[in-house]
Amino acid sequence: MPEPETPAAGIVIAGAGHAGGAAAATLRQFGYQGAITLIGDEPILPYHRPPLSKAWLKGEVTAESLALRPARFYTQQNITLHLSSTVTAIDRAAHRVALADGTTVPYATLILALGARARRLALPGFDLDGVLELRNAADADRLKGALRPGQRIAIVGGGYIGLEAAASARALGAEVFVMERETRLLARVASPPLSAFFEAAHRAQGVAIHLGAQVIGLEGQGGHVAGVRLSDGTVLPCDAALIGVGAIPNEEIAAAAGLACATGVVVDDQARTSDPDIFAIGDLTNRSLPFYDRRVRLESVPNALEQARHAAAAITGRPAPAAEVPWFWSDQYDIRLQIVGMPFDVAKLVVRGDPASGSFAVFHLDSANRIQCVEAINTPAEFMAGRQLILKRKPVDAAALADLSCTMKDLAA
Amino acid sequence: MPKITFIEYNGTAHTVDADENLSVMEAAVNNSVPGIDADCGGACACATCHVYVDPAWEHLTGEKNESEASMISFANGVEPNSRLSCQIRATAELDGLVVRMPAGQH
Numbered sequence: 001m002p003e004p005e006t007p008a009a010g011i012v013i014a015g016a017g018h019a020g021g022a023a024a025a026t027l028r029q030f031g032y033q034g035a036i037t038l039i040g041d042e043p044i045l046p047y048h049r050p051p052l053s054k055a056w057l058k059g060e061v062t063a064e065s066l067a068l069r070p071a072r073f074y075t076q077q078n079i080t081l082h083l084s085s086t087v088t089a090i091d092r093a094a095h096r097v098a099l100a101d102g103t104t105v106p107y108a109t110l111i112l113a114l115g116a117r118a119r120r121l122a123l124p125g126f127d128l129d130g131v132l133e134l135r136n137a138a139d140a141d142r143l144k145g146a147l148r149p150g151q152r153i154a155i156v157g158g159g160y161i162g163l164e165a166a167a168s169a170r171a172l173g174a175e176v177f178v179m180e181r182e183t184r185l186l187a188r189v190a191s192p193p194l195s196a197f198f199e200a201a202h203r204a205q206g207v208a209i210h211l212g213a214q215v216i217g218l219e220g221q222g223g224h225v226a227g228v229r230l231s232d233g234t235v236l237p238c239d240a241a242l243i244g245v246g247a248i249p250n251e252e253i254a255a256a257a258g259l260a261c262a263t264g265v266v267v268d269d270q271a272r273t274s275d276p277d278i279f280a281i282g283d284l285t286n287r288s289l290p291f292y293d294r295r296v297r298l299e300s301v302p303n304a305l306e307q308a309r310h311a312a313a314a315i316t317g318r319p320a321p322a323a324e325v326p327w328f329w330s331d332q333y334d335i336r337l338q339i340v341g342m343p344f345d346v347a348k349l350v351v352r353g354d355p356a357s358g359s360f361a362v363f364h365l366d367s368a369n370r371i372q373c374v375e376a377i378n379t380p381a382e383f384m385a386g387r388q389l390i391l392k393r394k395p396v397d398a399a400a401l402a403d404l405s406c407t408m409k410d411l412a413a
Numbered sequence: 414m415p416k417i418t419f420i421e422y423n424g425t426a427h428t429v430d431a432d433e434n435l436s437v438m439e440a441a442v443n444n445s446v447p448g449i450d451a452d453c454g455g456a457c458a459c460a461t462c463h464v465y466v467d468p469a470w471e472h473l474t475g476e477k478n479e480s481e482a483s484m485i486s487f488a489n490g491v492e493p494n495s496r497l498s499c500q501i502r503a504t505a506e507l508d509g510l511v512v513r514m515p516a517g518q519h
Contacts, residue, residue: 302452327459412487
């Protein structure tokens with residue numbers, strides 16, 4: 001009797017979030033015909049993350065519409081799904097990953113897409129009921145339950161998660177206060193004019209903003225959070241608290257397997273790790289930025305998708321996709337922020353347009369007047385033209401940039 | 414389900430059954446059609462779902478709003494019949510729609 005054929009081990013994708021789901025789909029889109037196994041610890045199909053802090057909280061989209069692809073896609077494209085499955089270890093020598101249920105899955109190529117988890121604060125009261133974070137759909141459902149008229153939501157951290165949640169909370173009639181320990185919102189990621197714009201926009205919508213506020217504990221009543229204690233002794237009463245103070249890459253099993261990690265799994269421009277058969281993509285990774293001569297963790301959907309394309313191209317033998325300029329978007333109230341580039345090596349800022357009009361852009365220029373970054377509020381032309389200028393490394397006339405009678409088409413030509 | 418034909422830059426055609434009232438972009442991504450990236454998931458924030466609408470169908474695909482018009486004016490290889498496919502709903506009226514893709518979305 002001939003031996004039954006063992007199916008060839010193909011690609012295993014560890015993590016079925018936005019990056020992992022995109023990697024599976026991109027591999028098929030690029031023509032990969034072999035086995036693809038997608039393993040995720042959540043009980044649901046891969047889904048879009050951005051709506052979790054926006055349309056999902058506001059009840060504007062269904063669970064079905066949140067999915068990156070419908071269920072039938074995985075069947076039609078012959079992608080094997082293991083949901084509610086946690087990868088616990090990588091055996092690089094044996095080319096197998098171990099799952100929490102004791103089984104192992106063989107791979108020829110492994111793509112790590114394990115993402116990041118919300119940073120926890122080592123504070124009294126952090127484990128009280130009603131202290132929430134926002135990484136996944138289950139978190140979003142818990143948060144959604146707290147957003148009702150008459151409920152007071154404390155938001156710790158004035159970053160994008162906190163501010164988007166604040167906007168959604170106000171749309172649902174909850175009372176919101178934001179505590180940010182720096183002297184301005186979005187301090188790590190945005191220019192002062194942008195911070196000022198968002199602060200004014202949120203205050204105008206009734207959000208109370210406490211800047212320079214150090215949270216030293218959470219107070220409870222009956223096991224449930226009831227207030228936030230600040231370092232100046234103030235206690236601000238609340239019915240729920242959202243902690244949005246950054247994310248930690250889930251690099252532990254990669255590090256345990258001996259892969260190079262440096263606050264994130266280290267990858268090259270093809271998403272390759274220090275193991276030739278293992279790629280890593282998305283929030284998990286530490287990557288180089290082609291236009292900025294630095295290594296960073298880029299926590300964004302565009303990065304997850306770009307790296308999924310890097311890995312899929314490398315695996316299918318396609319030429320590497322052209323390097324992309326990092327970009328990001330955030331929607332708060334009727335404000336659409338689009339950012340392209342990174343605020344590195346910035347010598348000056350040029351504001352184009354009037355923030356008070358609700359539509360303006362901040363250009364970050366280096367010492368040679370080349371654009372490093374553009375923050376565009378309700379003005380897609382500046383965002384799109386900005387990307388072209390960053391790609392071209394073309395010095396600009398700062399005065400013309402600030403002059404609305406000079407069009408972005410002319411400036412980008 | 415309206416049928417939509419997507420023609421790649423290299424001429425390869427893909428005809429798919431679109432979910433009625435989802436976008437033309439979603440018809441492409443849900444059917445693994447090469448050449449549409451749709452990075453922002455349909456938020457009109459990225460211009461990587463760019464298509465050229467066949468002239469015979471243009472009048473049925475509606476008008477661009479200001480956001481789409483702004484975004485698409487800077488897309489690679491923009492033409493008068495360019496649209497962001499996430500902004501076109503696949504209605505029954507569009508059964509038989511033909512769109513072409515640009516050489517690249519990035």
